[in-house]
Amino acid sequence: MTDKTDRPADKAPSGSNAMWGGRFAAGPDAIMEAINASIGYDRRLGAQDIAGSQAHAAMLAAQGIIEPNDAAAIRKGLLTVLSEIEGGSFAFSAALEDIHMNVESRLKEVIGAPAGRLHTARSRNDQVATDFKLWTRDQIDAAAQGLEALIRALLVQAEQGADWVMPGFTHLQTAQPVTWGHHMMAYVEMFGRDLSRLRDARVRMNECPLGAAALAGTSFPIDRHMTAQTLGFDRPSANSLDAVSDRDFALEFLSAASICAMHLSRFAEELVIWSSAQFRFVTLSDRFSTGSSIMPQKKNPDAAELIRAKIGRIMGAMVALFTVMKGLPLAYSKDMQEDKEQVFDAADTLMLALAAMEGMVRDMSANREALAAAAGSGFSTATDLADWLVRALNLPFRDAHHVTGALVALAESKGCDLPDLSLEDMRAVHGDITEDVFDVLGVDNSVRSRTSYGGTAPDQVRAQVARWKDLLK
Numbered sequence: 001m002t003d004k005t006d007r008p009a010d011k012a013p014s015g016s017n018a019m020w021g022g023r024f025a026a027g028p029d030a031i032m033e034a035i036n037a038s039i040g041y042d043r044r045l046g047a048q049d050i051a052g053s054q055a056h057a058a059m060l061a062a063q064g065i066i067e068p069n070d071a072a073a074i075r076k077g078l079l080t081v082l083s084e085i086e087g088g089s090f091a092f093s094a095a096l097e098d099i100h101m102n103v104e105s106r107l108k109e110v111i112g113a114p115a116g117r118l119h120t121a122r123s124r125n126d127q128v129a130t131d132f133k134l135w136t137r138d139q140i141d142a143a144a145q146g147l148e149a150l151i152r153a154l155l156v157q158a159e160q161g162a163d164w165v166m167p168g169f170t171h172l173q174t175a176q177p178v179t180w181g182h183h184m185m186a187y188v189e190m191f192g193r194d195l196s197r198l199r200d201a202r203v204r205m206n207e208c209p210l211g212a213a214a215l216a217g218t219s220f221p222i223d224r225h226m227t228a229q230t231l232g233f234d235r236p237s238a239n240s241l242d243a244v245s246d247r248d249f250a251l252e253f254l255s256a257a258s259i260c261a262m263h264l265s266r267f268a269e270e271l272v273i274w275s276s277a278q279f280r281f282v283t284l285s286d287r288f289s290t291g292s293s294i295m296p297q298k299k300n301p302d303a304a305e306l307i308r309a310k311i312g313r314i315m316g317a318m319v320a321l322f323t324v325m326k327g328l329p330l331a332y333s334k335d336m337q338e339d340k341e342q343v344f345d346a347a348d349t350l351m352l353a354l355a356a357m358e359g360m361v362r363d364m365s366a367n368r369e370a371l372a373a374a375a376g377s378g379f380s381t382a383t384d385l386a387d388w389l390v391r392a393l394n395l396p397f398r399d400a401h402h403v404t405g406a407l408v409a410l411a412e413s414k415g416c417d418l419p420d421l422s423l424e425d426m427r428a429v430h431g432d433i434t435e436d437v438f439d440v441l442g443v444d445n446s447v448r449s450r451t452s453y454g455g456t457a458p459d460q461v462r463a464q465v466a467r468w469k470d471l472l473k
Contacts, residue, residue, distance in 0.1 A: 037094040041341050045099045046085040048134040050078045052127060052210060053103070055230040057118055059223050065121065070114040077111035078103075098337075099131070100124050121220035122213060125244040125332045129209035132340065134231065136253050139347040140202045143257065146354035147195045148472060151188050153361040158184035159465045163458035165443045166281070166371035167380055176383050177375045177443040178450075180366055181461035187267055188468055194260040201256055205249035208233035212243035215331035245331040247321065250343050254318035257350045261311040264353050268308040271360065275301050280370045285363035288356065303356045310353045317342035375443045379408050379418055384440045384449065393432050403430045 054075055061071035081103055084090040096102045101124075108115035161180030168178035208228035211218065217240040224236035237243035274281035288303035320342045324335055382404050389400035406429045411418050414425075419441040426433045439445060451457045454464070 033094060036097060038098045038337050038340070039092050039094055039096065039102060041344060042099045042128075043085075043092055043102070044344060045128075045131040045135055045340075046090075046103065047082065048131040048138075049099050049103050049127070050082045050085075051134065051231065052130045052227075053118055054078055055227045056122055056210060058230065059226045060117070060120055062226065063221055063223055065220055065222070066117045070117050073111045073114040074107070074118050077107045077115065080110050081106050098124075098128075100127050121211070121218040121222050123215075123244070125214050126209045126212040126240075129212070129244050129246070130231070132247075132343075133205060133209065133249055136249055136343065136347075137202060137205065137232075139351075140198050140205075140253060143260070143347070143350055143354065144195055144198050144202075146351055146358070147191050147198070147260070150354055150358040150361065151191050151195070151468065152472065153358050154184045154188045154191070155465055155468055157181075157361060157364075157366070158188065158461060161366055161368070162461040162465070163444075163447075164366065164368050164371055165375040165447055167374045167377065168456070174374070174377060174380050177380050177446045178456040179447050179458060179461055180368075180371060181458065181465070182447075182456040185461060185464050185468075187263070188464075190263040190266075191260070192468070192471075194256060194263060197256040197259065198253075201249070201252040203234075205252065206232075206234045207237040207243075208235070209237050209243035209246075211236060212240035215241055215244050241331045245328070245336075247325055247336065247339050250339060251318070251321055251325070254314070254321060254343060254346055257346050258311065258315045258318050261314040261350060261353060264357055265308045265311045267357065268304040271304040271364070272301050272308070275299075275304075279374075280367050281374070282367065283365045284360060287363060288360045303360055307353045307356055310349050313349050314346045317346035372443070376417060376419075379411065381418055381441045381443060381446050382408055384446045385418060385437065388437055388440045389430070389433075392434070392436060393430075 057066070057071045057074040057078075060066040061068050081090070084106070090102075090106065092102055093105070096105050104115060104118065107118065158181040161184070164180040165177050166180050166183065167174045168176050168183070208224065208231055210227045210231070211222050211224035228234070228236045237246075271282065271284065273279055275284050284299075284301055284304070286299075289299045289301055321339055324338050328335055385407065386397065386400040386404040389395045389403055390397050393400075395403070407418060407421065407426060410425060410429065411421055414421070419438065423433070423435055423437075426437065440449065447456050448458065451460060454460065
């Protein structure tokens with residue numbers, strides 16, 4: 001097989017110009033070829049391009065637009081081309097610009113004249129929109145699977161630690177005791193919304209552009225519902241102008257991916273903090289940690305740190321594509337060739353981050369003793385004390401808040417925590433306090449009391465774990 005990149009530049013017409021039908025007298029120079037070619041990255045669309053061409057050829061034959069024997073030759077030839085691409089023997093040519101022309105050119109070499117009939121009633125505009133949408137749909141499915149795997153790993157952690165107490169934070173300061181399971185379930189909810197966004201985007205994008213042709217449709221009696229069904233779409237797109245100029249599906253994918261990456265980054269930040277010697281809340285496995293080149297005691301949470309940084313690439317891809325699309329009139333403009341590289345990179349980055357986070361969650365061990373010790377620090381049961389004053393003494397909450405604040409100040413001056421104050425100490429602040437107050441001051445009592453729906457009580461956590469297990473069936 002000859003490498004088409006070696007063709008002399010001074011032989012005109014050449015490359016894709018010859019396929020355009022002779023409009024130009026000379027081929028593009030090296031700079032124009034370099035800026036115009038997309039084969040360096042859109043070769044990733046090979047399988048989708050061939051799937052779209054197979055569906056299109058079958059439809060053309062079914063409609064009597066091309067002969068059945070030509071359609072059969074096209075189908076067989078496309079399978080040959082696909083096997084070459086998947087096997088790594090396909091010779092991609094920059095002179096042929098993109099995956100579509102590369103496939104069609106090779107198809108002609110394989111089957112001869114029938115290859116020329118494949119492009120009947122089709123344009124590269126609807127072809128690339130279809131290919132890119134098929135590819136993005138596949139990425140949404142893959143990301144959804146990655147999210148489901150991560151959620152399952154979090155559910156294991158949550159169920160195991162449904163009654164393990166730990167500090168809950170606001171402003172990164174100890175606020176109230178919560179459970180380890182409750183904290184894990186917070187991320188289940190976050191990633192669950194990410195999963196919902198991806199699935200929602202998939203439903204909205206599942207309209208087939210094929211048959212819109214360049215921008216106005218075609219005069220051939222094509223059956224767009226047939227090609228849409230063959231390719232797994234719900235329906236053909238309803239407007240040919242919109243079909244070839246729309247990249248909302250890619251923008252929605254990048255938007256959902258950016259929110260998901262932000263959630264991954266937040267969790268990664270907590271893992272970095274929690275695995276430090278100052279916290280010791282979790283131990284990350286050696287598989288997702290590295291050592292230091294100079295300090296032998298170090299165990300660095302590099303996987304978490306890298307995940308934390310990945311949002312820059314994914315969100316950057318979203319901004320890049322918004323910038324490409326923001327000023328384009330209908331229908332297709334060459335600017336839209338710049339729609340793929342950032343989406344490819346974002347999809348790769350998201351899948352890697354999801355896989356790494358799932359691995360860390362499955363492997364990590366929570367230090368129950370350190371979590372419990374931290375849960376009782378920082379006067380974390382002060383709100384429980386205020387609530388008790390309201391319930392038991394019928395104080396207005398603002399008065400209870402004031403009394404509790406005075407008791408916190410007293411404990412702080414004595415160098416102890418609230419449960420360590422004596423009843424006499426407490427009565428010096430408010431004389432009606434009884435011994436029953438000590439029933440609410442322990443962290444275990446605190447978390448067990450938070451029984452409102454979605455609260456941190458162990459039974460509530462277990463109920464949410466069970467709900468999510470059912471949702472994932």
